Amino acid sequence: MAQISQAASNSFRQTARTLRHKKSKLGSKVDIVSPLLCDDALKRLTPSLQAYKGCTVIDINPGLGLWSSKIHEIIQPRKHYLAESPKSHFLPHLASFASQENGRYQLLTWEDKYCWRPDRYVAEGLLPPFEASKSQEPNKSILVIANSAVSQPTSRSRGTGSKSHLALLDWVHDIRRRIGFHAGGGVRMLLWCPAKDTTAIIPRTIVSRSKISLSLEMTCHVEPIVGSDESARGKQKRRDQSVELTSAKRVLKRMRDSGITLPAGRESELYKQVQEESKRADEGNTGTQAPSATVRARGWHKELQELQHRFAAGGFAKADGMRPGDQSKLPRGAERARTSQYARMVELENNLKHIQKRTNAAEQLLQEQAGIDALDTRANSLPPNDPQKQAVLQEMQERKKKLRERLEMTRNPHIREEFVYFKHDRKASSQVPPLLMWDQRRAEPMKAYDEEFFPEQSLSLLDIEPKQPLLFPLAEGDGNFSTTLLSTLFQNGKNNLTALETLAPGAFDALIPKVPALTDPGRGGERDVRDLPISRLTPEMAHGLTKAWIEWPFKPDLIDI
Secondary structure (H helix, E strand, C coil): CHHHHHHHCCHHHHHHHHHCCCCCCCCCECEECCHHHHHHHHHHHHHHHHHHCCCEEEEECCCCCHHHHHHHHHHCCCEEEEEECCCCCCHHHHHHHHCCHHHCEEEEECCHHHHCCHHHHHHCCCCCCCCCCCCCCCCCCEEEEEECCECCCCCCECCECCHHHHHHHHHHHHHHHCCHHHCCCCCEEEEEEEHHHHHHHCCCCHHHCCHHHHHHHHHEEEEEEEECHHHHHCCCCCCCHHHHHHHHHHHHHHHHHHCCCCCCCCCCHHHHHHHHHHHHHHCCCCCCCCCCCCCCCCHHHHHHHHHHHHHHCCCCCCECCCCCCCCCCCCCCCHHHECHHHHHHHHHHHHHHHHHHHHHHHHHHHHHHHHHHHHHHHHHHCCCCCHHHHHHHHHHHHHHHHHHHHHHHCCCHHHHHHHHHHHHHHHHHHCCCCCCHHHHCCCCCEECCHHHEECCCCEEEEEEEECCCCCCCCCCCCHHHHHHHHHHHHHCCCCEHHHHHHCCCCHHHHHHHHCHHHHCHHHCCCCCHHHCEHHHCCHHHHHHHHHHHHHCCCCCCHHHC
């Protein structure tokens, strides 16, 4: 940590601070000021960037140009366009920066909205006209690098919460229609964005999935290269430990198979935990078991452990007048004299007991659900005419009915909520491949610190690569149908596909039969489609619904929705 913090305190940070004295009407852009962070990130990226040597780099919001110069040095581009707003306080620095490298840098002072528009680069003669191609290969003649981070976020619009989300939605639509940068094949983008934005872009829980994450899953692989603790927290619910640990163990194996390691000081707490468990297993010592699936890691757990350790070591007393380490009961009436440390420890211990009781009840329900899911899997593997299939399905329905009755009798709403939440998270993680892109990551993201950015803020680096071949393309003009459908489903407030009825009366009955995956458990569906939450829609299902909607002769005009 000391070495990393020291690396951030350099001339780049001082330059950023000096330039910030000149007020900007754009709000405060956040820039990377740590050379060590750039170097660590590029150690992972360099092998795949070799294929981009001599390409054209579109560099949106380069800021001070530290990250830009590091990329430039590795791939030696034919041309490197630095697109920055004319109101940016970085312009004087960038103008000097752009005069380097024998003219391969070129500074473009455009309004921010034009920096993201492919047609502007063509109109200015910087890129050749885009010609549609049926090539299924990625386009490695262009690499886009961008920074969408501002310390004063833009206002909400179009149902999204940030500049990153708006840019990515346009990016996805262009990929699916094979237009703009992607006309000649999918173009890769390395995007720095606020860590909190990744909650919607690459969520870690099913309940946090959104229109933007599903749209990305249909077209891209998003790999988190750099993250932070805030990337894990965000606004999303914490994931249960069993699912998260299982996912992390799979990633650790991928990293070992690929020879990927994390630089010292950049390991997340999750990575450290899995590494330690793996080390104990290699030594034949399994140690303590992982916590119950529904017991999630909370910020105060560490505080409780530290207080318990200090109390056991005689660090503080139970109450005024008692010796530190004295384990005897408090005298009657002495509660008011309890020390602040002991009172806090007792409070946290009571919290833990309450949560453990609640989560144990939820875990019992989850175990019953696991038995039902096993029957479902077995029934799905049997031929349609096999007499055992009907017997298995009947047993499954009987157990589902009993479980439903148990849920109705459960008075505590938090138990029911936790059961539903974890049920869908477990189902998604057990799919092949796992539904969430987070569970498909090739390696753990390396940890960054707020001090490595200026102004100090948590940023993440995402490597966004279009999938090739593109499995779910859209014809010209169909993009609006897809956008409307997904927006309606995710913003409707209903948690299942009956939300289709808000598009048009009869849409549910008309569209569902056209998408067999919705009711196929082997493809992530549910036999009763009403049991399938919108947040568990797979890319195949979303594309199928879009296609069915476009082909439905009774659909209303988009302007009427």
